[in-house]
Each structure stands twice: as structure tokens, then as C-alpha cells.
Amino acid sequence: MAFTAMHAERGRLDASRDDLGCGWAWAAVHRARPRVPLTCPECGHGVHAKLSPARMRFFAHDAGAPQCTLAGESMEHHLLKLQLAGEIRAAGWLAELEVRAPDGTWRADVMASSPNGARRIAWEAQLSAITEDEIRARTERYAAAGIGVCWVASRPRRWLELPDQSPRAPVSSHHGRRAPSAGLRRRRRHQHGRDYAGRRSGSGPPRR
The missing domain is CATH 3.40.1350 (Trna Endonuclease; Chain: A, domain 1)
Known part of the structure; x- marks a missing residue:
């Protein structure tokens, strides 16, 4: 779990900001089809946009991710x-x-x-x-x-x-x-x- 992600063209995305810090709406990355390619800024593995049961926005690592300090935070x-x-x-x-x-x-x-x-x-x-x-x-x-x-x-x-x-x-x-x-x-x-x-x-x- 992380609050930031990287996009090849938009740069750094921040899930805590209304426009993700790059002029994009959350709908542009959350459940978008085709899927928007995003990576973790810490380990470089692929991530995808998610919502918690409490509607908190974040980025989750894709399957097969290496050990990452961001994913390990409480x-x-x-x-x-x-x-x-x-x-x-x-x-x-x-x-x-x-x-x-x-x-x-x-x-x-x-x-x-x-x-x-x-x-x-x-x-x-x-x-x-x-x-x-x-x-x-x-x-x-x-x-x-x-x-x-x-x-x-x-x-x-x-x-x-x-x-x-x-x-x-x-x-x-x-x-x-x-x-x-x-x-x-x-x-x-x-x-x-x-x-x-x-x-x-x-x-x-x-x-x-």
C-alpha cells in the first residue's frame, strides 16, 4: 500500500490530492479500462489504484511484488x-x-x-x-x-x-x-x- 505512484507521462501521482497532483481525476486511474500503467516510486513494481472500505484512496502493488518498504508500513x-x-x-x-x-x-x-x-x-x-x-x-x-x-x-x-x-x-x-x-x-x-x-x-x- 502506498499513496504515490509513477506514470510515464504524468509523472508522480499522489492519491491524497484531488487532482492526484498532475491534473487527473481519480476516475482516470481507478478501474479505468484499458488499465493505466503505474509503478511504485520505491521499488518500481507495478501498482494499481484502489479504495479501502472507508473510501481511502491508495495504490496497491500488483501480484508478485518484491519486498517494499512502502507496502510494509502499518x-x-x-x-x-x-x-x-x-x-x-x-x-x-x-x-x-x-x-x-x-x-x-x-x-x-x-x-x-x-x-x-x-x-x-x-x-x-x-x-x-x-x-x-x-x-x-x-x-x-x-x-x-x-x-x-x-x-x-x-x-x-x-x-x-x-x-x-x-x-x-x-x-x-x-x-x-x-x-x-x-x-x-x-x-x-x-x-x-x-x-x-x-x-x-x-x-x-x-x-x-
Whole structure:
């Protein structure tokens, strides 16, 4: 399961956006005949458009797919990514799901870009176990690309208190629009019955 797919001519498709991010309606790819050829941006295997019982749009891998990190993410992880993208867009910023570095050194769950494209913040829904060294290494890779990062967890984690490692993420308004961090950097977010703790680079330790 993934929220993004690649098309040879249209480029990157995002199931969380009304026009799929490429000017197409969902009907253009969902149950379309002849079938629209799409591939997974992570593993390159074929994917097809699907709807969950709750009408959530996504792309599913075709049969015989190799092991893919996008397909292995939990439903809680997917839902949190959607919530983050929605909050970022509500703040007036661009939000892209499952954005991969050109050289493959990082892949952001959600990449937030300021209205003028000058600033980027990667939002990571880190619900599985991870070491402090891994957090530092991944944060440093974002920093090398000039990208801030916010780590979001489902419960208090020791690494939420780590010193900042990447560029300061914006918190002030820009052209009358608030930065996504203005709403999302709060210590707790409540979604689907769960509380989420956030750690944003450049913000200092989260307030208790």
C-alpha cells in the first residue's frame, strides 16, 4: 500500500490530492479500462489504484511484488501521514507524501514546502522502534540537503529530547500564511484515538 505512484507521462501521482497532483481525476486511474500503467516510486513494481472500505484512496502493488518498504508500513503509519499532509496543506504549504531523495539517501513520509519553495521540512511518522544513532544519522542526511525535520511518535521517546541536528524550521508567518509547524509542533496531537508527540528540529525540546 502506498499513496504515490509513477506514470510515464504524468509523472508522480499522489492519491491524497484531488487532482492526484498532475491534473487527473481519480476516475482516470481507478478501474479505468484499458488499465493505466503505474509503478511504485520505491521499488518500481507495478501498482494499481484502489479504495479501502472507508473510501481511502491508495495504490496497491500488483501480484508478485518484491519486498517494499512502502507496502510494509502499518495502517496507523499511513493514517498519520495523511493527517500530517492535511494539516500542512491547511497551513497554506505544499505537502507531498513519500518523497525520495534523487540519490536515495532519504525518503520523507511527508515533505512540506513553503509557498515560495524556499524552505522544506520533512515530517517523519516514526511509530516503530528506532535507535538514537539512527535518528541522528537520518536527521544529518536531511541537514546535508538543507531540509529541516520533525519526528512524530505515538508515545514519549527518549530521542524526542535529542539536540537539534538540522536547519531551523520556520515558525513565523510567510506572506500572511502560517508555517505548518505552527499547528503541528504542539506536544500532543489527537488522531484516531491516539496521542502523538512531536520533535521538530530547530525548535528546542518539546514542551511538556
